[in-house]
Amino acid sequence: MELQKLHYDVADGIATITMDYPKNLNAIDEQMADELIYAVEKAESDPDARVVVLKGAPKAFSAGGDIGYFYDLIKSGGDINMDGLIGKVGKVTNGLKSMSKMVIVAVSGAAAGAGFSLALSGDFIIAADNAKFIMAFVNIGLVPDTGGAYLLAKEIGEKKTMELCATGRPVDAQEAKDLGFVYKVTAKEDLDAEVYKFAKRLASGPQVSYKNIKKQIYAAAFSDYERYLDDVEIPTQHECSNTEDFKEGCSAFMEKRKPEFQGK
Template identity: 35%
Template sequence: MESEVVLSQVADGVLTITLNRPDKLNSFTVAMHERLADAFERAERDDGIRAVLITGAGRAFSAGQDLSDRVTPKDGTPPDLAVTIESYYNPLIRRIKALPKPVVAAVNGVAAGAGANIALACDIVLAAESAKFIQAFARIGLLPDSGGTWALPRLVGMARAKALAMLAEPVSARQAADWGMIWQALPDADLMPTARKLAAALARAPTYGLGLIKQALEASATADLDTQLDLERDLQQKAGFSPDYAEGVRAFMEKRTPAFTGKEPTEKTG
């Protein structure tokens, strides 16, 4: 339904999520957060969904929080922003990071504030060349949230992260790709065909193994080398018991394309 603030569609093993408030630049409301939570919960429980693609309708990915959607106390005191963050934004970022399936962002236009950081929380980020990323928080006296202060220094380095956060200047898609903030900048007309093709390829890949890759890379941000080596050992053990590993080896030996199922191992170890 076009009236829905978030659209969901499953095809070829891919759940495509479209933020659908184009007249408001897909700025976030409570209703949008609730629908997004439903979509990611569906992705987690449905074995037929093996990848997620998230994009925006119209000319924006998301302009961040819809400031008019917050309830202002009648006595004039400022709203408690921690409530919004803890109730909606933090759970969304955690869902994206914890989902044991790849999440692709196709940034079709401006991604500002929380909209930028939600995109950057995804596993692979593609952007149209006309798109821009803006850490707009400082313009209204705030700091980046939705994982922004965690992601930016790791993606672009501390010097750039501080300048982006404090100056709130837009970064073009091409610049974001050059800095390593995103995977790829594409001509506008190529964005969605490329994103759909990429997501479909990920949906045919060894989903269980991709989930382990995601888990290992996320852990590396705070682990020392010895801890990471132990984690790699333990996760590789799990991967080695998966049906997709067996299929991958057979396909290699038989010189054919593997037919991965994405299923978890049936054997239990340890």
């Protein structure tokens, strides 16, 4: 597969997946989702990869969904059906969670919407001190996708998850560490060094043990994840994406104004 929005590299037993589409801050559209599926599957089967690092650009890990694309569809009167995209990003996040290899996510700048959910799919998040985690879906009349609500509830409990999903407020790197879903916070300029220092430690560790630790934790905590993605996430996002509130939310975001939601 020809990769246009990300890079896949392997060195010293570490596979690095780098999202690199600064034009829209690594927004996850269908092409990005397809490339992520390919890279995750390649990393899982790659005999030279013992650990996986997922990262974005220093300015933003990922801004989430491509709101500009949806806005253009709305303005042209086109139909919006996210079911295919939501299915693909679910495959990405479940692929990372069920992978037999440890996954480290490096976050610098914004991890918003699906970008936040994607970050949660790793086994360890190392964040730069400029990182912001935002469950931004509600701000445009949607619900979390890419497994966001499920994964966050597993990490921090349903009450705090409700707060972050219902308010869409940003969480900085230190609060994220205090909440427990970020493993380590470091200076922006030291992020790569810290990530690869830890990745090399894992790459030299007992791989069969790591594989089976992940298998145990997936069975204990995520055994119903695929059912959730198929039976809950896709239909709830489908309903929300067909509302006037979603159209208003996208329009307000692109037009840089406060949305006027009508509850329909």
